[in-house]
Amino acid sequence: MSIQVQNIHKAFGDFIALDNLTLDFPSGELVALLGPSGCGKTTLLRVIAGLEQADSGRVLLDGDDASDTHVRERQVGFVFQHYALFRHMTVFDNVAFGLRMKPRGIRPSESEIKRKVHELLQLVQLDWLADRFPAQLSGGQRQRIALARALAVEPRVLLLDEPFGALDAKVRKELRRWLRRLHDELHITSIFVTHDQEEALEVADRVVLMNHGRVEQIGSPAEVYQQPATPFVYGFLGAANRFEGRSSAGGIAIGKATLTAEQHAQHGEVIAFVRPHELDIVRQEFGHGIPARVSRVLTLGALTRVELEGRDDVAGQHFDVELPASHPLAGSLIAGEPVRLQPRSVRVFANPETAGAA
Template structure:
């Protein structure tokens, strides 16, 4: 099932400020989408609006092209998994999983043997075979989260919404369950939308990452697209490590305030500006400055350097140039960065020093 959001806005009932502010998004049938962003960005609120758990003040929610505005959560055929499991402590694992089927109206309620078969199938799918008779307190955190997912899937939803489902799990279990969740998504042909703060988690799981900030969708695309072509400084900083360099633009040339950082061509108006560059994209240029770069640790072609720029020191992990440990009398080439100048956000290009190219 596809999910389409058209200019969704939800206002805080207390102060009238937008919790979700004009969000539009198209989620393809069978895709895996991750909503990411800092706390308070509106991710969970948007997820609850899709599920029909929270109202919205304007805009439209469409499931498979049909408007769901005003349609209750129970009628949307959507599964929702919360962060803290919400399992019934007094029920066995099997009873928890079959609960949604057992409380259906008599006319649509499956027979007991059919519910039992469905529960066994889900226990097998969730890698919980033989645990149906246990109780939630007898399970690990990862097992309880899989029971919660099985209970959600028991009623056969075609859209699965996950709100920080791994937040209570330790890092090792989180990594293990990511791969398993992606397999379940593909086996069942679900349309899955995940809320997470973890950009690595989003990149590993999702076909499309949707970055939110202050209730708005800042950028949506593949994980690689957000990292390679960020729409603004916030996106670039959120999706990966950055080094920030203040400076000034004059005559379409940005000159950093720090010494021994090579100027770059910048197609923006004159004035103060900030350049953002990924550490991995910084290049050491021996012979073009007075900086000293000391290699602290090597990992294959990458090196962790301490770089002394006048009175400033940077820690940068970047490519190791030939015969460069340490590198004395060098400069930093930051021409792979992007420049923020007021509302402008532009790519920059290198300026060959002394008439020679600085490109490797």
């Protein structure tokens, strides 16, 4: 089922959660709503589900206006961050709950419910836990049961609000892969909310970057990461070193240093971004590059992360560089050592603050 939201506006008092938002979610896609806390992504999910009423605008499900349709009639499956399982019910009864609550005329028989629940538990690979209670399950198991319960009513749309946010990193990674495989098997139109960039890029067909109730960029994971449309998108998607400077035909002036960039605004105040793995460290106190001083050297498996502080006219700024653990500098840099930073790739945007002032 396709979903469209048209000119959705939602405010809570003076706080604008959704600012005249328009989006299309094609049928069968798995879409991530990604952004910082308070950007409006959960509010948008709740408006689509019918759990929240927009102040203005429309929600279309397969082209039909569902704005005033009750949540029960939207055929939406909703999975919350904290599972929302009934603690007094077994796993089997939790999954069967939605089926047993259907109106008598369309309610399946108990034998049909039993068949369907076991089928769903097999789908989420937890049929062997049917007689357990939620308190006897791990967090990852509880979340998979919550998903099975949402699927039991055969939703046309699956909405997931930070589904793995309460889990530890290892379990989150396992469930991300599992959710992607499950979606490829079921092809239900799915929207999930996350503030985890890696999660969105790894799982989704498309990513919607949100900020302050507005959409910053929409695209495939590769598009939003490799071709960020705004400084916010670049800075939010992965680690980034940020430099403020002035652009001219000769390059980007950061203090007394000049960076070269393949593409940049010819004149004016700019923000330049460099990923940590695209920044080289040169062992020299003077010369070409951004002046910095080594603060800490951390070995993280196959990577070495070097934390640095700016010197001279970039004093007070902090930078990160990632080197392979096998790099000659990885084991020889020492705290306090003066160095220069030379970027191999620079992404430049007009500074929105100074542009607005102009």
